[in-house]
Amino acid sequence: MEYVEKDDKQRVKKATLLSIIPGLGQIYNKQIFKGIIFLLIFALFIIEMINFGAGALVGLVTLGSTPGLDHSLFILIEGSLQLLILLLFILFYAINLNDARKVAKLWAEGKKVNTSMKSVLLNVADQGFPYLFTIPAYVAMIFAIVFPVLVTIFIAFTNYDFYHIPPAKLIDWVGFSNFTDVFFLSSYRDTFLAVFGWTLIWTVAATTLQIVIGIFTALVLNQKFIKFKRVFGIIFLLPWAVPAFITIMSFSNMFNDSIGAINTQVIPLIDALIPFVDIGSLPWKTDPFWTKVAIIMIQGWLGFPFIYVLVSGILQSIPEEQYEAARIDGAGLIQRFRHITMPAIFAIAAPIFITQYTGNFNNFSMIYLFNEGGPGSIGAGAGSTDILISWIYKLTTGTSPQYSIASAVTLFISLFVIAISLMVFKKTKAFEMED
Amino acid sequence: MNRIVKSQKTSRLINKIFTYFYLLLLAVIIIYPLLITASSAFKAGNVTAFNLNFDAEWTLSNFQRLFTETLYGDWYMNTLIIALVTMIVQVTFITLAGYVYSRYRFVGRKKSLIFFLIIQMVPTTAALTAFYVMALLMGALDQSWFLMFLYIGGGIPMNTWLMKGYFDTVPYDLDESAKLDGAGHFRIFIQIVLPLVKPMIAVQSLWAFMTPFGEYMLAKFLLRTPENYTVAIGLQTFINNPQNQKVALFAAGAILIAIPITVLFFMLQKHFVAGLTSGGTKG
Structure with missing residues (x-):
């Protein structure tokens, strides 16, 4: 044996x-x-x-x-x-x-x-x-x-x-010299820090804006008494349905300082309608601050329908009895929202919200098609409203391309986005799978 | 008692007024820019800016000029071909992969699912230099097949993950009983499970189809001669030159893209939520 x-x-x-x-x-x-x-x-x-x-x-x-x-x-x-x-x-x-x-x-x-x-x-x-x-x-x-x-x-x-x-x-x-150039050498470092800083502000401001408008609109339209609900529902989907490049290019024309519709039609109308308000015309395309304001507002316009559709679907899946029970227990509108609605939304939509943030982090079209990252320049080929991805684009396509620097920045944003997403996915338990 | 009822009534009225005010305001903010863009397409003469101005002379000549004086017809065909190929190939690939990840337990499954999850976080469009060098080596610069290839591959990880999530919602008993009846792998897949995921396939097809119509960065970077442009970069040439703006032509071209896509979008709209959330959090 x-x-x-x-x-x-x-x-x-x-x-x-x-x-x-x-x-x-x-x-x-x-x-x-x-x-x-x-x-x-x-x-x-x-x-x-x-x-x-x-x-x-x-x-x-x-x-x-x-x-x-x-x-x-x-x-x-x-x-x-x-x-x-x-x-x-x-x-x-x-x-x-x-x-x-x-x-x-x-x-x-x-x-x-x-x-x-x-x-x-x-x-x-x-x-x-x-x-x-x-x-x-x-x-x-x-x-x-x-x-x-x-x-x-x-x-x-x-x-x-x-x-x-x-x-x-x-x-x-x-x-590692490309990385030391970008992170430590003054000419590139200053541009990198400025662009990265604005990328973060842009991402947080624009995405949060579209999530807030989206959730709010879904809640408002979810009330029972509203007439023409379907009509509103269709109108609110339009910014998502029409390809974004079309609307961004149109907005770019509308925000033109001298001939654009915002300065020639919309602001005069607001000035006339609301007493004691006198905005005048604003330098949307020539002042970095106003370009930033415009870009964030437009992204809110473009991005809220997606959130609105998502949240509307979730709201309809919350059983009415839960609200009834809470009402009997004396919970007010805000309490019901905080303890029933919000948790239900976040349980399902949190990972999708994160993809919205990472999407805007790399939202090239919005930045580039509105004002080509301008106005002006902040050195090393970047304009005052460029985010990292549009800076990479300019580094690669400019008259004096810096391919290796662009690749170093690409690696940086990849690692950054992966790290953030991993942290969140770990929290939302996306990795806990059955075998 | 009466006072409480009364105050409830007023607060309800205030809520109603606020609700309709908000909805109407939002509707106006959405419609205004779309309307002034669309109306500019029908204006005669030299339009330089979109605005709400109904005194203008109306015409259809912009649409005619679009096809006779510009390369718009070429751009539209290019985009349509890229979109169709991208859609068919990508949806086929992700449906096959999503099915297998949902239904089979095989060696390496979990590892490769996590690989998909991580790789979909990589902002692929940022690898411009790598695409450029690859295109140089393969002689693929200015070729639409390379663009199709990048669109197809780039969307696979995320969409496979969503597809798998949707397959998970189809009850397993169905394929179990089919297996007992002696149906093979292919028959279970094609005859039993596939018909049940049609809504998700429709939604994924729409996403894949829309990508080439809206994508700007890669197309602009890789396509070099005007005849090969897609509509997104083609239309931009009408308005990015301050000396020679063809705003009315841009608007006309935009309408011809926006209408079919918007119609498709609304046809499939009711399936969106399931498509978005099914990828969710379960493995």
């Missing part, structure tokens, strides 16, 4: 060791078909490595050596791609080792093992179904998100800017 057990252990060990060359372990396990497939994948990887991969990985370290001949950017991209392939191969390798060990164990325990090609294929079709269905999403995501993020990380550590445009010039690794 003991002898047999020792034999089994050896068998498992042998299969695992053999699959150091993928496929051999499987063939030893009498899964010839699977083994050949694994061997083929391994061979393909080796051939790829010799012909392209090894060179690409070396290129990632040197970024080329002959200006005019080596295109540093392409070398960097190819290197990143190779890194991704290498990661995928390591994943395959781990699966291979694990598979050889598991199947050998099955043999040792005397359980049934699929050896024929047909049964292996059937098994793959059955067990592999979930993987088959997620592969398209993963491939699209890896190339449209993961790979660009990887490239951004690399570029943030190079000196890629308008002085170093390949293939005429080489790009080099420069360590």
Whole structure:
């Protein structure tokens, strides 16, 4: 008995060791078909490595050596791609080792093992179904998100800017100098701090405004006695339904200092209607303060319908009996709102509110299409109402592009947004899933 | 007793007056900018600013000029193609993935769900330099397929998560009993579960379709020749040049985009809330 057990252990060990060359372990396990497939994948990887991969990985370290001949950017991209392939191969390798060990164990325990090609294929079709269905999403995501993020990380550590445009010039690794420039060097640091500060103010002010208007409107329209409820409901959806770029560009025209409708029609009307009020015309496009006021108000206009629809749905799901009971207990309007309505709204909508904040943090269209981040300039290519994302856009598209600095700022906002979201998601228990 | 009833009545009246005042004011604030933009599309002569002015001469010539003197027709077709491809491919991908994450328990499921949740927080549009370099390498600068590809991939993590949440609301007993009847993976998916998530598929299709119509930053950055523009960046050329503003043409072009999208939007509106909250907090 003991002898047999020792034999089994050896068998498992042998299969695992053999699959150091993928496929051999499987063939030893009498899964010839699977083994050949694994061997083929391994061979393909080796051939790829010799012909392209090894060179690409070396290129990632040197970024080329002959200006005019080596295109540093392409070398960097190819290197990143190779890194991704290498990661995928390591994943395959781990699966291979694990598979050889598991199947050998099955043999040792005397359980049934699929050896024929047909049964292996059937098994793959059955067990592999979930993987088959997620592969398209993963491939699209890896190339449209993961790979660009990887490239951004690399570029943030190079000196890629308008002085170093390949293939005429080489790009080099420069360590953390882009980050020290942005965070510590005075010319960039002052701009960064100013832009970041305004980004935070903008995000909090605009998002809170749209949430407050949205909740308030939902509560007002939720009262029973209102006539033409549907008409109001449709009107209040319009700012969401009409594509935002259209309304932002229209508002941009309306807020024109000299000929815009706000200064020529709306403010005169308000001045005439309300006694003792005399606003006159305001410098919406030429004074940073008034541009900021306008942008925040317009975002309130654009963003409240989404919140209004969401909250209306939640309000209808709160049972009427709860309010009745509270009323009998003597709870007033405000108490009922604080203890029944608010908790119900936040229980469902809190994660969505957070996506509203992170969305406005990166709301490029609102800032750029209204006044192109202007008026004026605060140095390093940024205008007085630019937020981080529109600053990145300007750093990348300006006449003297600063690609590496832009990438460093991109990394900063990504980490910032992820950190904030993670903190909130942890609190709302989004991670606590059943297995 | 009588006094209490009376004071309740007045407070109710005050509430009524305030409610209607608020609703009407908000309605005016919403309609005013939309109305003056829309009305400018029908004004003859050289319009430079949107305003409420009904003395103007009315005309349909702006729409005609839009298609004869500008590239608007090209832009509209470009956007329509990008929007349709984005919609079909993205919705297919997220429906498949959302179904699997909702119904199957497989090795790596939880890890990859958390991966989706974190990666959807990455502000992908910010990786401009990376997109630029990738486009250079693939010769994809000024090509709409690259833009489609970014729209499709960029929306996947968040929308897969929402889709999965909606699949979770479909009772499991249905597929259990179908499985007992001997239905395979594909049959359960296509015949049993898929028909029940149609509302969510409709909502996701609308979102995916609307993205290319509204997205400005990536389109402006990647598309370089006017013939290849989408409507968002094309229309902007009418008003961003102070010397040569074509405000009336902008308004006409805007109407032709806003109307179909708004109609689609209202048709699917009743499904929005379920679509928004189903992704919620449960795994």
